[in-house]
Amino acid sequence: MSAHRFLLLCSAGLLLCLCSACQQQPQDHVDQNGAPLQTQTEAETTQTSATEHTPEPAVETTDLVSPESAKPEPKTIDPKMVITPGEKMAAERFLLVRNQLRKIGFAFHYLVDEHQYFLPTPEAHPEFYDENGRLKVSWRVHLLPFLEQKKLYEQFKLDEAWDSPHNAPLAKSMPAIYRSPDTPFDSNKTRFRVFEGKWGKNREGDPASSTAFPLGKPLRIRDFIDGTSNSILVVETGPDKAVVWTRPGGLNLDKFDEELGTTAKGIPVLTADGDSVCIRRGIGAPQWKQLICPNDQTRISWMGFRIFHSTLPPAQLELLRRLSANSIALRSYLQQHESKLPPAKTELVNGKPLLSWRVHFLPFIGEKILYNQFHLDEPWDSPHNKQFLDYMPVAYQLDPEVKEGKTQLVTFTGKNTPFPGGPGIRFFDIPDGTSNTILLIKAAPDQAVPWTKPVDLPFDPADPWKPLGTFADDKTEAIMADGSIQNIPTSLSAKELGNLIQINDGQITPNLKPFSLLPE
Template sequence: MPVIRDTVVILNLILLISITAGCQKGQTADLETQQGTSPDADKSAAAFEAKLSDLLLAIKPDEPMKAERFQAVKERFKKIGLAFHDFKDKNQYYLPTPESHPEYYDENGRLKVSWRVHLLPFLGQNKLYEQFKLDENWDSPHNAPLAENMPDVFRSPDTPADSNKTRFRIFEGKWNRELGNTLSPTTMFPRGTPTQNKHFLDGTNNTVMVVEAGPDQAVEWTSPTNLNGFYPLEELGHTSASIPVLRADGSIMAVRKMIDKNVWKNIIGPQDNTRPNWREFTEIESMLTAEELRQFNHLKQIALAFHAYRKKYGKFPLADEHLTDNKPLLSWRVHLLPYVDQTDLYNEFHLDESWDSPHNKTLLKKIPDIYQFDSQAELGNTQAMTFSGKRTPFDLGSGSTGRDITDGFINTIQFVVAAPDTAVPWTKPVDLPFDPENPVKALGNLSSPEFIAVIMDGSIRYVPQNIPAEELSHLIQHKDGNVINVRLRRIIPY
């Protein structure tokens, strides 16, 4: 079996290096003490690591894709998906229109340079973008040499570093004239006028945006040549049994290649009136890393606990009976313990004492795993926090009822995962102070361009760190009469 064969190769390499290292150590120990590690040993170790990486990142036709490789593609697709949506947010369409830029198109209604070139400004590649002449063909004397500068975001994990060919492709379709003389696109990228969100009658979560095709389908990254949307299965080429796909809503899946060709047509068509059950042909175990899946499950448990608490007490935490002189003694995280399978720990607390009383303070180190999001954080601290203060659902420690959330659960943040430097003792009744002028500041020194927010409807979203302050304020406030106007990428486990 192929997987076992790869494992045997890896184990043999490990054994060979271990034996070699063991033999040399007894003979050259004094030399190594005086001169450091042997250069040959360093080269052997580096060669082994490269071989191991190659085995994990390379594809084999019709064999399952390894999770490590899918994660590498996923990181690239994540950036491409955000770039497409940033382009659309600025220009209303997913690509330049022939009406606004007729000079960008050839006589057949195709862009003269690839969609990848048009995304460069949204991928931090402005200088490269400015070198292109968008009104000239991709292989013109001026544009052709620029193909040597392919950004890594368009490079498959097993594509050689000196290659300028990409396997990240889109399906080209056309505009069909339907009954009533309306036009409908057969793919997200029909020839001619590009699509807008209004064209996704099946939903953006049911429409494929980008796929990774086989090595035999690689093209120069500046070339506007696309895959034929009428023969999607055939166009994929010699791929592994799992195909990474980026959907129009920004989510990334690993889809089994050998599904019915009509299903392929359905998932690349935005208006074919189908909503397929993706779980039937998705490699579920590959969608999140083990750590990401752990965090996702914990966030879901906390979200469900909030609603279980509300069902019992009539409001989100904290209920009046958990307040003393209208102030909390313990955090909402403590009072959710019975709803996250931690009733025994909850019963250890003295509920009529402060979080830092001599007794309750001894329970700090018993922080449940569900509240831990950073392995490097000090034991007893958590990053799971609500926004608190006036105009939030958690004003002065007292929670709101469901009816109080007049903006709707879908438009209101329940809690967030703040930066490690903002972590607080998990039992302490303190959360993030809400500043409508600069709400993101309270989250601390975020190390990524997005932070995680759990919405009151139970969905888990990535919120851009650079989200306009006004939009984030709308999300935090529960009855200001505003809904958000920015798209938040949803975290899904499949």
């Protein structure tokens, strides 16, 4: 399996586990003619299925419009999709916006795969930039090829201004991905916006950007010193701050409260790791600026100012977020290591790791500063490295009752597992399929291990449950090789669990239930 295909599977898995409970609109909503209303997402699905098998006619002119924009769209907006200033938005609305933002996030990461930066650079494409270091057309246009809008993208002249005689008419073809659920269907204005920043110096005198989108040279993943999970890329503003979707530029960080416009109580945001959450509008200017700045070397917990659109307890939602952070970290690690699982050869001494794979995941869960403090050529319990046991990241803290410095996030090791010992295997070496193979699993509290110690659970085909410990609940959670997060019932037999752990037994265990945000 290629690295690119793995990314697609991982993305799909994450969307499945995080969005599987997105509720359908009730069927008793009807318009004035008695016909059932369609949500924007349902309309897109219907339109796509109606056109995707139709042969495309030959086109001889440059007046081609986006297939998506040419489709008829419903003219009625569901009242649930409309925000009330200062009030909590409907869960159905947030779930739709969250799904849109995550698709935009994945598009950004595909663009990074191609350009190594979040946008094409002025060094590679000086013709794309004006004299102020600003793109001539919006970042939204540059994402089009990664949002299944390549035909529309190819119509733009990227070396001309967004409102040039050639580019201006294309603004009428705004893709639905950029339309908020309560935006009029004939509008070409979007509320998905970024904060525009500038390059300056940090406390050490190194180049640093005030936002994820500075004028001039764009950022790379490694420029997010605070961690991609702690940095905001995109926000949904109020309707009074919508702009033509092709127009470049961004919001002014110094006037962020005014720039956000008239919004609901919470504001949906996209973080640089591809996740989407809803942030309380009134958390205060210092906190907003810390979340927007990618390298001010501050990290704050999201838990205190997130708004949850679910009936699940906040603790369960936080567990899902922490597991998701590890799933995304796994994907990022694979990108950096030629689609090979940990440990890398460079992480071994005499064929054995000195530190846990959890330490080597640190740069990918927003903990690069902590990672840089480890002596990677010393064992986990050396006088220097042992001091970091007390600095375990929250992504590894899966149960507040577990002793500080210990984690329940473990792997199985041994023959026929994804971690057989020695250098990590490739994804090509999982013939049972990534969706059928457990990579990381949550052990019971009595089997938690020091998070920096290179120790996990030995796999025993006769009784794989034993090293996991004693569970109080009827399930635990696991991150599969495709990135999805699944509930693993403790009622599974030893053979069924063993099938999920082994990479080449040719067996599939059916009926696993995704760990969903919303109850069924």
